[in-house]
Amino acid sequence: xxxxxxxxxxxxxxxxxxxxxxxxxxxxxxxxxxxxxxxxxxxxxxxxxxxxxxxxxxxxxxxxxxxxxxxxxxxxxxxxxxxxxxxxxxxxxxxxxxxxxxxxxxxxxxxxxxxxxxxxxxxxxxxxxxx
Numbered sequence: 001x002x003x004x005x006x007x008x009x010x011x012x013x014x015x016x017x018x019x020x021x022x023x024x025x026x027x028x029x030x031x032x033x034x035x036x037x038x039x040x041x042x043x044x045x046x047x048x049x050x051x052x053x054x055x056x057x058x059x060x061x062x063x064x065x066x067x068x069x070x071x072x073x074x075x076x077x078x079x080x081x082x083x084x085x086x087x088x089x090x091x092x093x094x095x096x097x098x099x100x101x102x103x104x105x106x107x108x109x110x111x112x113x114x115x116x117x118x119x120x121x122x123x124x125x126x127x128x129x130x131x
Contacts, residue, residue: 001103001104002033002034002035002037002103003033003034003103003104003105004031004032004033004034004098004103004105004109004110004113005032005033005034005113006031006032006113006114006115006116007029007030007031007032007041007110007113007114007115007116008029008030008032008038008115008116008117008118009027009028009029009030009068009069009072009115009116009117009118010027010028010030010118010120011025011026011027011064011068011117011118011119011120011123012025012026012119012120012121012122012123013025013120013122013123013126014026014046015122015126017048018126020053020054020055020056021050021051021052021053021054021055022048022049022050022051022055023048023049023050023055023059023126023127024046024047024048025046025047025048025064025068025123026045026046027042027045027046027047027068027071027072028040028042028043028045029041029042029043029045029072029073029094031094031098031103031105031110033103039097039098039101039103041072041094041097041098042072042073042094045071045072046071047067047071049067056126056127056128059127061119061127061129064117064119064123064127065117065119068117069115069117073090074086074087074089074090074091075090087111088107091107091108091110091111092107094107094110095107095109095110098110
C-alpha cells in the first residue's frame with residue numbers, strides 16, 4: 001500500500017491579476033506517494049502582495065517559498081483555539097482527505113514530512129528566478 005513520502009506546494013502566477021506592483025499567485029498542496037502518484041490535498045489557496053514600482057526587485061525565492069508553506073496551513077487559531085489545536089485540526093483534515101482517497105495517513109506523520117515548494121514556470125519567469 002502506498003504511503004505519503006512528502007508534501008509539495010505548487011505555486012503559479014495569476015497573470016491576469018499581476019502587475020509590476022502586485023503579485024498574485026495560486027497555491028496547490030499535494031501529497032506525493034511512494035508509488036509515484038500525487039494526490040491534491042488543497043487547491044483553493046493563494047495570496048497577493050503589493051509593493052513598490054518594481055516588486056520583483058524585492059522578492060526572493062526563499063520569501064515566496066515561505067509564503068507558500070504558510071498559505072497551505074496550518075491556519076492561525078481562532079476563538080479559544082490554541083495554536084496546537086489549530087495545527088492538529090489542520091493535519092487531521094488533511095489525513096482525512098487522504099483516507100477518503102484510499103491512502104492511510106496520520107496527522108502527526110503528515111506534519112513531520114518534508115515539504116517542498118515547486119515554483120511554476122510563469123512565476124519564475126515573472127520574478128526572474130533562475131531554475
